[in-house]
Amino acid sequence: MGKTKALTEGAIMLALYMILFLMTLYIPLLGSLTLFALSLPFVVFSSRRGWKSGLVLFGAAVIFTMLFGSILALPSTFLFGLGGIVIGYLYKINRSKFEILAAGSIVYILILLVIYAIITTFLKINPVEEAQRAIEQSINMSREMMESLGQTINEAQLEQLQQALEFASLLMPTVIVFVGVFLTFITQLLSSKILSRLGLQVEKWPPFRSIQLPRSLIWYYLIAMVAMMFPLEQDSMMFLAIFNLFHILQLLMILQGLSFIFYYCYHKNLSKGIPITILILSFLLPFLLYLVRLIGIIDLGFNLRSRVESKK
Incomplete structure (x- = not known):
């Protein structure tokens, strides 16, 4: 059966x-x-x-x-x-x-x-x-x-x-x-x-604001950024590896930055529309995306969330 x-x-x-x-x-x-x-x-x-x-x-x-x-x-x-x-x-x-x-x-x-x-x-x-x-x-x-x-x-x-x-x-x-x-x-x-x-127990996603990447990533990002300054052959495997690693880490810094913005707005009881608007505009305005990435780097390096918590 x-x-x-x-x-x-x-x-x-x-x-x-x-x-x-x-x-x-x-x-x-x-x-x-x-x-x-x-x-x-x-x-x-x-x-x-x-x-x-x-x-x-x-x-x-x-x-x-x-x-x-x-x-x-x-x-x-x-x-x-x-x-x-x-x-x-x-x-x-x-x-x-x-x-x-x-x-x-x-x-x-x-x-x-x-x-x-x-x-x-x-x-x-x-x-x-x-x-x-x-x-x-x-x-x-x-x-x-x-x-x-x-x-x-x-x-x-x-x-x-x-x-x-x-x-x-x-x-x-x-x-x-x-x-x-x-x-x-x-x-x-x-x-x-x-x-x-169908009756299967499925774990729910945690809120986006709770996403926190490992702090060690900031060191990998800094190492990759320094490595990008060295003159390497553009066709070499080393250049390709460092180039792609650097940009993947940049995307992760952006993710961390957006997560912090959602976290900050939540703890300050700001409208949900504010972080959503920033999220949308970040992909339309390159300079704003740069600022979001910078926020992500600072959050990872200096643990901005703990400061937001302490001031709450």
Whole structure:
């Protein structure tokens, strides 16, 4: 009876995954939303039946992906299938939210790296170079159009855009890390509500204001900042590692700064709209983002929260 129920549940989860997969593949606008739900069938099934049953579902999903999609669509099944199994199993054994976030992020990042390596090595396609080439073609077309209309071209802006493209290519490892963490967070956000309704006890996220990063990160940040001052070959692995580590740590300082702003507003009984407005404006106004990062650095280095508490 138990096996029959598990098979029935697995068949339902497989059907649900294929529906979400086909919607993602063939319905562009809606697919951009269903993309983030692809891991949910694996999370739910693994949280109820364990990782071994999750792997059986994953194997079936791979076969059906090749039948109804294509071999080129397999990376998405590998990414969301394996990531979903790990997250679901961690829910099953009652791991904390942050443990699930860390483990899920590592799995997503590793799979993304493998997919990227396969694409660049075997298919001889470099996504970054392809994107750069497409943007450069667009720039050249815009330049030709403006010249034909007799309009002047701002060479300084074009040069800045070219530098931005080179900068983006160097940040590919950071992008992969960010995507891995983001996918895990979204998966947790969506799946926790579903699992709660199914009767599974799911730990709630602590308030954003309570997030405090390890104080040791400030030293890593300072070391990375000093290392960035040394002249290194831009194509060297050392430069790439330091460059990406520095920018990842910068993002963490921003996170710490935003968390402190929410914390400060909460303890001063200020309107909730104030920190939310600062959060939105920070990503629209670069100078404000710099100030938020500075607040994060000071909070980590001098423990500003204890001073807010003492003055309360």
